[in-house]
Amino acid sequence: MNSIDGSDHRIDDEIKKTRSAQAEVTVLKAYNSPLAHKEVVITQTNHKFLFGIAGFDIVQANGDLGGDEKEQVDRRVDKLTALFNYVTLPFYWARFEPQRGQPITASLMKAAQWCADHHLLVKGHPLCWHTLTPDWLLSMSNADILQAQIARIRREVGGFRGLINNWDVINEAVIMPIFDKYDNGITRICKELGRIKTIKAMFDAARAANPTAILLLNDFDISPAFDILVEGCLEAGIQIDAVGIQPHMHQGYWGVEKTMQVLEHFSRFNLPIHFTETTLVSGQLMSPEIVDLNDYQVADWPTTPVGEDRQAREVIQHYKTLFAHPLVAGITWWDLSDGNWLNAPAGLIRKDSSSKPAYDALIGLVRGDWWLAPTRLDTDGDGRVHFTGFLGEYELSYEGKRHPFALDAAGRSTVEIHL
Amino acid sequence: MNSIDGSDHRIDDEIKKTRSAQAEVTVLKAYNSPLAHKEVVITQTNHKFLFGIAGFDIVQANGDLGGDEKEQVDRRVDKLTALFNYVTLPFYWARFEPQRGQPITASLMKAAQWCADHHLLVKGHPLCWHTLTPDWLLSMSNADILQAQIARIRREVGGFRGLINNWDVINEAVIMPIFDKYDNGITRICKELGRIKTIKAMFDAARAANPTAILLLNDFDISPAFDILVEGCLEAGIQIDAVGIQPHMHQGYWGVEKTMQVLEHFSRFNLPIHFTETTLVSGQLMSPEIVDLNDYQVADWPTTPVGEDRQAREVIQHYKTLFAHPLVAGITWWDLSDGNWLNAPAGLIRKDSSSKPAYDALIGLVRGDWWLAPTRLDTDGDGRVHFTGFLGEYELSYEGKRHPFALDAAGRSTVEIHL
Numbered sequence: 001m002n003s004i005d006g007s008d009h010r011i012d013d014e015i016k017k018t019r020s021a022q023a024e025v026t027v028l029k030a031y032n033s034p035l036a037h038k039e040v041v042i043t044q045t046n047h048k049f050l051f052g053i054a055g056f057d058i059v060q061a062n063g064d065l066g067g068d069e070k071e072q073v074d075r076r077v078d079k080l081t082a083l084f085n086y087v088t089l090p091f092y093w094a095r096f097e098p099q100r101g102q103p104i105t106a107s108l109m110k111a112a113q114w115c116a117d118h119h120l121l122v123k124g125h126p127l128c129w130h131t132l133t134p135d136w137l138l139s140m141s142n143a144d145i146l147q148a149q150i151a152r153i154r155r156e157v158g159g160f161r162g163l164i165n166n167w168d169v170i171n172e173a174v175i176m177p178i179f180d181k182y183d184n185g186i187t188r189i190c191k192e193l194g195r196i197k198t199i200k201a202m203f204d205a206a207r208a209a210n211p212t213a214i215l216l217l218n219d220f221d222i223s224p225a226f227d228i229l230v231e232g233c234l235e236a237g238i239q240i241d242a243v244g245i246q247p248h249m250h251q252g253y254w255g256v257e258k259t260m261q262v263l264e265h266f267s268r269f270n271l272p273i274h275f276t277e278t279t280l281v282s283g284q285l286m287s288p289e290i291v292d293l294n295d296y297q298v299a300d301w302p303t304t305p306v307g308e309d310r311q312a313r314e315v316i317q318h319y320k321t322l323f324a325h326p327l328v329a330g331i332t333w334w335d336l337s338d339g340n341w342l343n344a345p346a347g348l349i350r351k352d353s354s355s356k357p358a359y360d361a362l363i364g365l366v367r368g369d370w371w372l373a374p375t376r377l378d379t380d381g382d383g384r385v386h387f388t389g390f391l392g393e394y395e396l397s398y399e400g401k402r403h404p405f406a407l408d409a410a411g412r413s414t415v416e417i418h419l
Numbered sequence: 420m421n422s423i424d425g426s427d428h429r430i431d432d433e434i435k436k437t438r439s440a441q442a443e444v445t446v447l448k449a450y451n452s453p454l455a456h457k458e459v460v461i462t463q464t465n466h467k468f469l470f471g472i473a474g475f476d477i478v479q480a481n482g483d484l485g486g487d488e489k490e491q492v493d494r495r496v497d498k499l500t501a502l503f504n505y506v507t508l509p510f511y512w513a514r515f516e517p518q519r520g521q522p523i524t525a526s527l528m529k530a531a532q533w534c535a536d537h538h539l540l541v542k543g544h545p546l547c548w549h550t551l552t553p554d555w556l557l558s559m560s561n562a563d564i565l566q567a568q569i570a571r572i573r574r575e576v577g578g579f580r581g582l583i584n585n586w587d588v589i590n591e592a593v594i595m596p597i598f599d600k601y602d603n604g605i606t607r608i609c610k611e612l613g614r615i616k617t618i619k620a621m622f623d624a625a626r627a628a629n630p631t632a633i634l635l636l637n638d639f640d641i642s643p644a645f646d647i648l649v650e651g652c653l654e655a656g657i658q659i660d661a662v663g664i665q666p667h668m669h670q671g672y673w674g675v676e677k678t679m680q681v682l683e684h685f686s687r688f689n690l691p692i693h694f695t696e697t698t699l700v701s702g703q704l705m706s707p708e709i710v711d712l713n714d715y716q717v718a719d720w721p722t723t724p725v726g727e728d729r730q731a732r733e734v735i736q737h738y739k740t741l742f743a744h745p746l747v748a749g750i751t752w753w754d755l756s757d758g759n760w761l762n763a764p765a766g767l768i769r770k771d772s773s774s775k776p777a778y779d780a781l782i783g784l785v786r787g788d789w790w791l792a793p794t795r796l797d798t799d800g801d802g803r804v805h806f807t808g809f810l811g812e813y814e815l816s817y818e819g820k821r822h823p824f825a826l827d828a829a830g831r832s833t834v835e836i837h838l
Contacts, residue, residue, distance in 0.1 A: 061565035173454050176644050178684065194687070195647060196654045228614060232651025235615045265597065268613070 034383025453802025469749025
């Protein structure tokens with residue numbers, strides 16, 4: 001596997017093996033009689049894989065994305081919904097509840113509903129983090145901070161249940177108790193409880209509020225520290241549904257070898273892996289000696305033609321490498337347009353909402369190479385059609401009626417459709 | 420605590436508070452009548468603190484330390500026993516049992532007995548490590564390797580019980596499953612089981628073979644990875660008696676700030692901390708870009724006068740910083756004379772067995788500043804004497820007879836001696 005590169009047919013073969021099903025669909029009429037020798041159309045309507053995007057603009061626009069810049073907003077929305085099926089919405093506590101007891105729940109509810117209306121699955125990010133934590137925790141005792149944090153998790157996870165069933169429960173627990181840039185309530189309780197007991201408390205609260213939610217432990221650390229933390233949590237009986245890894249590559253693309261190594265280290269738990277915050281810049285790379293990316297503050301960080309070509313190549317390579325690995329369940333890009341976090345040219349589209357080559361390249365994969373275009377097929381005498389499709393949701397159309405079905409597992413798959 | 424430096428009186432005050440007892444000794448004759456108004460002599464005979472040294476020479480000399488170079492060997496032995504009370508003996512599996520079923524038990528038994536005869540406590544190092552692992556494991560299945568490793572632990576820990584009650588059970592578990600320099604049996608089983616289950620299996624085997632042994636988890640890693648691993652082990656119910664940290668400082672002294680940070684990260688478990696493999700070189704420093712110290716192979720690495728002065732200053736600073744911290748239970752120097760591991764000038768004595776300034780500085784602390792010289796005291800009318808002494812073993816002499824006692828805990832301490 002280590003020798004895979006994007007131009008290699010082997011990776012395409014691997015992707016096909018991992019991500020596609022050979023479907024046999026039997027179409028039945030009343031009394032289970034086969035629909036013999038008729039033309040049907042198979043249409044893919046969604047990917048099973050989570051192609052995600054940070055959706056902070058959706059909240060900023062209060063969920064209705066209207067106003068003076070409507071035309072530009074509409075272009076962005078079209079580009080977002082054309083490519084992605086999964087949105088990360090911000091629940092940073094300091095912004096979500098700047099005044100204690102006055103959370104901006106309504107604004108997030110509107111954004112989450114907008115996503116649901118546009119067939120976008122939503123993840124809330126994050127429930128517990130030592131950054132962007134409200135200052136009003138600082139006057140409280142550790143016991144009270146812990147209770148407030150648990151109550152906030154219950155409120156959000158319970159309140160958004162149904163609309164949001166995916167949560168980054170803990171963000172960056174590896175550095176949480178040793179974070180020393182400024183005092184904050186969450187570092188205080190993590191220092192006292194230890195990482196594993198903190199994680200357990202937060203996962204228990206989230207699980208109780210929504211037992212069927214997908215709960216992630218998310219970190220930018222890809223050293224043995226994070227992999228040992230995951231192992232420690234699992235040995236302590238914490239049910240982690242997916243491991244979240246943040247590949248912020250402002251300092252340069254990891255390359256296939258490092259990506260494969262990360263996959264190897266984290267695949268031993270046999271848990272789904274989400275690449276939660278993916279960035280590749282289309283401008284100058286950040287210097288390698290910067291440890292905390294937040295230390296890099298620039299007024300202007302332009303996208304360049306050379307950088308855009310590099311970004312497009314790297315996007316293809318990165319998505320292919322991850323899509324080929326059976327445990328990777330999602331990749332979230334961070335974020336759609338330039339000029340957001342760190343003012344970085346990390347977008348797939350420019351500030352004027354025009355597409356970069358990376359956007360075109362990615363849509364060429366997600367809705368091209370890895371997508372079944374609407375396909376006309378004739379049923380055989382037993383009412384059967386055969387096709388190979390990427391895992392996801394489909395419709396079979398016949399006489400103007402659409403009949404949905406899903407391909408959920410790689411390999412041979414049989415489906416019955418009752419007209 | 421962060422502002423401590425070796426020339427500061429505050430660290431000496433801290434050391435006194437942490438490491439000394441204010442003793443009231445009551446000397447009683449027959450029928451509990453006090454020995455009133457008599458002169459007694461108080462003599463310190465040992466430290467409670469473990470001042471350790473790597474004792475590989477002891478084994479190489481087959482425990483009798485004789486032969487052609489007897490005079491030089493005698494000088495080394497004198498220097499070793501004058502300063503240290505604790506010896507690490509080598510149990511590297513590949514050397515201990517190069518042919519399966521033919522362990523060199525007798526040689527180690529002789530060395531351990533020699534240590535016991537010289538009032539030196541012994542630690543065996545290590546029971547499970549991915550380096551210096553016998554090649555004959557490579558033809559075995561993982562299940563058989565695991566059984567062989569467990570059987571070897573039972574054999575050594577059980578066989579040496581009484582002579583050796585301190586063990587580095589696991590060495591360097593952080594990199595154990597990802598070590599990729601060469602194939603070896605232990606990396607294979609650790610990769611399959613995971614770190615925590617591997618550690619549990621080894622600790623369980625050692626504990627069963629000697630329930631009162633002091634069992635260490637030892638690592639050179641001082642990043643959050645090791646501290647998270649310790650937490651994971653404790654949460655999984657593994658009883659670690661002490662955390663072992665290897666401060667190999669071939670690339671330069673850590674300094675007080677980094678040392679205090681390491682102490683802060685590892686003291687949260689409230690477990691004893693052993694600094695197990697301490698090196699400070701008295702020659703040129705190794706370049707900082709070398710990650711694996713074993714990559715630095717030089718034919719000649721001389722000790723220099725400037726380097727020796729620096730080493731002496733750093734030794735004082737390092738031992739003071741650690742001795743002041745209540746959870747640090749031992750410091751082992753790695754090792755006595757120059758030219759051992761990596762051919763480094765890391766000794767406290769030179770190749771010709773002459774003392775470096777660091778040796779003199781350290782003995783000045785251990786048997787000077789931190790040691791009670793024989794002290795004449797007159798008992799009062801109730802048979803009492805008062806003195807302040809560093810924690811350890813003592814004798815009270817009266818009329819040519821010696822009466823042993825111990826000072827085990829800092830603060831006020833009362834002792835009764837029955838003549």
